[in-house]
Amino acid sequence: MKNIYIAYKIFRAALPLLAVFALLTSCSEGMLNEKPRDFLTPDNAYSKPAYIEQGIVGLHQYTRYWWTYNAPNAGIYFSIGTDVAYNDATMLNYQTQLTPTSGSGDIWNRSYSLVQQANVLIKAIKELDETLWASPQERDEMLGEAMFFRAFAYRNIVVLFGDAPLVTEAYDYVKTDFTRNPKSEIYALMESDLTFAVANLPTRGREKAPGRITQGTAWHLMAEVCLIQNKYQESVTAASHVINDYGYALMTHRFGTKLGNDIFGSGDPYYDLFGMNNHNLSENTEGLWVIQIEPNITGGDAYPGERMYGPAYYRIGNTPDGYLAYLGEIYDGAYTGYSDTLGRPVAWARPTSYMIYDIWGNGNWDRDLRNAEHNIKRNFYFDNPESAYHGKKIEWSLYAPGERISPLLDTIQYIFPYFMKVAAPLEHFTDLNRSGGGTNHKDLYAMRLAETYLIRAEAYLGLNQIDKAADDINVIRTRSNATPVTPAEVNLDYILDERARELYTEEWRMITLVRLGKLVERVRKYNDNPISPGLNIQDYHNLWPIPLTEIERNVNGVLEQNPGYR
Numbered sequence: 001m002k003n004i005y006i007a008y009k010i011f012r013a014a015l016p017l018l019a020v021f022a023l024l025t026s027c028s029e030g031m032l033n034e035k036p037r038d039f040l041t042p043d044n045a046y047s048k049p050a051y052i053e054q055g056i057v058g059l060h061q062y063t064r065y066w067w068t069y070n071a072p073n074a075g076i077y078f079s080i081g082t083d084v085a086y087n088d089a090t091m092l093n094y095q096t097q098l099t100p101t102s103g104s105g106d107i108w109n110r111s112y113s114l115v116q117q118a119n120v121l122i123k124a125i126k127e128l129d130e131t132l133w134a135s136p137q138e139r140d141e142m143l144g145e146a147m148f149f150r151a152f153a154y155r156n157i158v159v160l161f162g163d164a165p166l167v168t169e170a171y172d173y174v175k176t177d178f179t180r181n182p183k184s185e186i187y188a189l190m191e192s193d194l195t196f197a198v199a200n201l202p203t204r205g206r207e208k209a210p211g212r213i214t215q216g217t218a219w220h221l222m223a224e225v226c227l228i229q230n231k232y233q234e235s236v237t238a239a240s241h242v243i244n245d246y247g248y249a250l251m252t253h254r255f256g257t258k259l260g261n262d263i264f265g266s267g268d269p270y271y272d273l274f275g276m277n278n279h280n281l282s283e284n285t286e287g288l289w290v291i292q293i294e295p296n297i298t299g300g301d302a303y304p305g306e307r308m309y310g311p312a313y314y315r316i317g318n319t320p321d322g323y324l325a326y327l328g329e330i331y332d333g334a335y336t337g338y339s340d341t342l343g344r345p346v347a348w349a350r351p352t353s354y355m356i357y358d359i360w361g362n363g364n365w366d367r368d369l370r371n372a373e374h375n376i377k378r379n380f381y382f383d384n385p386e387s388a389y390h391g392k393k394i395e396w397s398l399y400a401p402g403e404r405i406s407p408l409l410d411t412i413q414y415i416f417p418y419f420m421k422v423a424a425p426l427e428h429f430t431d432l433n434r435s436g437g438g439t440n441h442k443d444l445y446a447m448r449l450a451e452t453y454l455i456r457a458e459a460y461l462g463l464n465q466i467d468k469a470a471d472d473i474n475v476i477r478t479r480s481n482a483t484p485v486t487p488a489e490v491n492l493d494y495i496l497d498e499r500a501r502e503l504y505t506e507e508w509r510m511i512t513l514v515r516l517g518k519l520v521e522r523v524r525k526y527n528d529n530p531i532s533p534g535l536n537i538q539d540y541h542n543l544w545p546i547p548l549t550e551i552e553r554n555v556n557g558v559l560e561q562n563p564g565y566r
Contacts, residue, residue: 046124049133052142055121059149060211060292061299062114067291067444068301073106076308077349078510083522084500085309085349085509086529088412094523094537100548100565107160108547111153112167118150119170140200145213147193148201151221158186159228159515160544162562177557187229194222204246210280211292211443216246220288220447223455228515232462239456242288248449249285250479256281263341263425265374270480274421279443288447295429295441302430305422307438309505310345313380313394314338316414317405320398323387331433338435339383341425346438347413354526355504356417359497368482370501377418408530422505450476450502458495466490473498492516517542540564 046052066075072090081091090097097103125143133139157164166181166189197218207214223238242248251269256278262271272278279290294300314337319325327335338344360371373379382389389398396410404410424440431437453472460469466487474484476498485494496518499507513519523537545565 046121046128049128049138049142052121052124052128055117055124056142056145059114059117059121059146062110062117063149063152064291064301065110067446068293068303070304070307071106073103075508076304078508079309079349079505081523081527081535082509082513082519083352083496083526084355084504085351086527086535087348087350088529088531090348091535092529092532094535094541096536098541098544100545100551100561104160104544105547105549107156107544108550111156112165114153115150115157115167116170118146118153119168121146122150123170137200140196141202144197144200144218148197148213148218148221151190151193151197151225154186154190155221155225155228156511158183158190159511161546162543165559176553176555178554178559179557180559187225190225191222194218194225198222198241204248205282211290213289214246216242216248217289217447220452220455223452223459227455227459227462230462232459235459236456236463239452239459242449242452243456247285248288248452250449250453250475251284251286252479255283262374264377264420265372267374268369268372268480270370271372271374271420273445273448274442276424276427276440276442279445286449287445288449288452289445291444291446293441293443300441302439302441303422303444304439305442305444305505306343306424306436306440307346308348309422310343310347310418310438311350311380311416312345312347312413313342313415314344316394316410319382319384319387319389320400320403321388323384323389325387325394326383328383329435336433336435340428340435341423342377342418343423343428343436343440344431344434344438345418347416350412350416351419351504352526353528355500358526359501362483364482368477368501369480370482375420377420380415412530419505445506448503448506451499451507454495454499454502457490458492461490461492461495469495476502492518496522514542514544538564 046055068074069076071077072080077090079085080087081094086092091103122143125139125146128139130136130139154164163180163183164186165178166185168189197213198215201213201215201218202208203215219238219241223235223242226232226235226238251273253269254267254272255269256272256275258272258275258278259267273284273286278284279287280292293303295302314326314328316325324337326337326339328338329336329340356376360368365371369375380394382392382394384390392398394415396404396407396415424436424442427440427442428436429441430439453475457469457472460466460472469490470485470487473490473495477484480501482501485498496512496516499512500509510519513522519542520537520539524534527533527535529535540563543562546559546561551559551561
């Protein structure tokens with residue numbers, strides 16, 4: 001069991017009191033003035049370093065939502081409606097689904113909730129009696145971690161919404177007079193927070209538990225924050241700290257817990273990066289920030305990546321000769337209809353043609369290991385011994401013309417390439433009668449060194465140091481046996497292509513495209529949703545709308561809406 005969740009379970013007992021705090025402080029001066037010492041209250045919830053530590057773990061748990069929650073505008077959904085993926089409901093039409101009354105409220109609210117929680121902890125740390133800390137280092141490490149999360153929350157806010165309220169204090173009352181601060185002021189706070197974090201957080205290998213924030217994690221976020229502002233040299237400097245100073249390196253040799261037990265094909269170092277229990281290994285020098293998932297414990301959570309990104313192969317119906325096409329595993333004496341190697345996907349994110357075909361060309365289809373069958377499963381097979389088609393590759397051409405009831409569903413829901421980095425073949429621990437029910441319990445990369453190289457490549461491009469940009473990209477391409485890129489080929493679109501090849505299902509693609517001002521252009525060019533090609537996206541969608549509920553509640557101030565939204 002990972003230590004972070006032991007602390008989380010304790011934290012859950014104290015967290016509701018923080019919500020009560022605002023209610024208690026609204027009472028009149030003479031009321032509720034007792035100060036009990038023998039149980040947790042809003043006044044003493046963070047009265048010891050150990051309690052503050054539990055609060056820090058709570059920030060991790062709250063942030064993990066974006067990787068594990070099945071809801072639009074969770075980070076896991078930030079592929080849908082971009083150049084890399086679509087589905088038949090979410091972000092199908094930008095004009096009706098990204099409006100002040102729908103589409104943006106969750107990311108706004110949860111980001112500001114994270115800001116508030118971080119502010120509460122920052123205030124508590126600064127006000128706690130210095131004699132209670134084991135050392136100044138203990139105090140500053142916790143302060144740096146809280147500041148990291150505040151900067152991370154503001155990354156989401158400022159990229160998607162632009163100018164926004166800058167909140168630096170822990171409010172214990174209802175505030176209704178917010179205004180939008182210029183982005184420059186928010187960036188200044190983020191840089192200040194991260195400057196403190198990189199100076200005081202532990203280095204790689206010295207963090208208290210797997211998944212905790214380190215100096216390398218903070219430098220990575222600093223590199224992105226500088227890149228957002230076109231501070232290219234500062235971004236190069238920050239990314240170089242990650243690449244050079246802490247012992248990180250891309251994994252270029254096979255490693256981990258499953259060597260010799262590859263499920264599809266022979267495997268490779270990229271494949272091993274996503275193997276069950278491989279993310280936190282000390283020999284894994286590529287993970288910068290790993291989201292912790294654990295089966296069968298309170299607070300352990302689960303990852304719905306299979307449900308999100310895989311095809312619903314079990315729904316294809318019958319074989320061409322009329323037998324059930326897929327029998328699956330035997331559980332409790334009966335066939336389940338599901339494969340424990342594939343799980344139970346629901347096909348919420350179907351990759352675009354750009355994602356599954358276009359970017360693997362130029363002689364790299366059979367060369368780039370990231371496109372190998374064990375990394376992207378493109379071939380599926382009938383599974384019923386009674387059928388003459390048993391074990392044969394599923395091809396829709398095998399069916400008589402007009403035999404398929406819904407040919408559209410055949411290719412956008414039932415069978416399409418499945419990125420196995422989200423799956424956990426033969427590693428399902430819950431809902432076994434449905435092969436995991438669409439979830440698994442692999443840890444997840446929130447930040448990985450390969451992305452740091454691509455951030456630095458983008459910064460070098462901004463500095464017109466194209467040779468160095470190509471060198472950074474080729475560090476990644478060499479690991480995957482892909483043809484090296486030449487400086488003449490490097491531009492922003494090429495970097496976005498490489499991000500897609502390397503980071504699909506990991507990257508919050510929406511954040512990347514909005515920060516670059518490329519969302520509208522690339523959705524129109526590459527999102528080939530057959531129901532709504534281009535998704536009716538408009539120029540103004542390069543910024544998201546301020547939720548109408550926030551504007552209406554802010555009765556004593558003015559939160560101006562972003563242009564184009566009504």
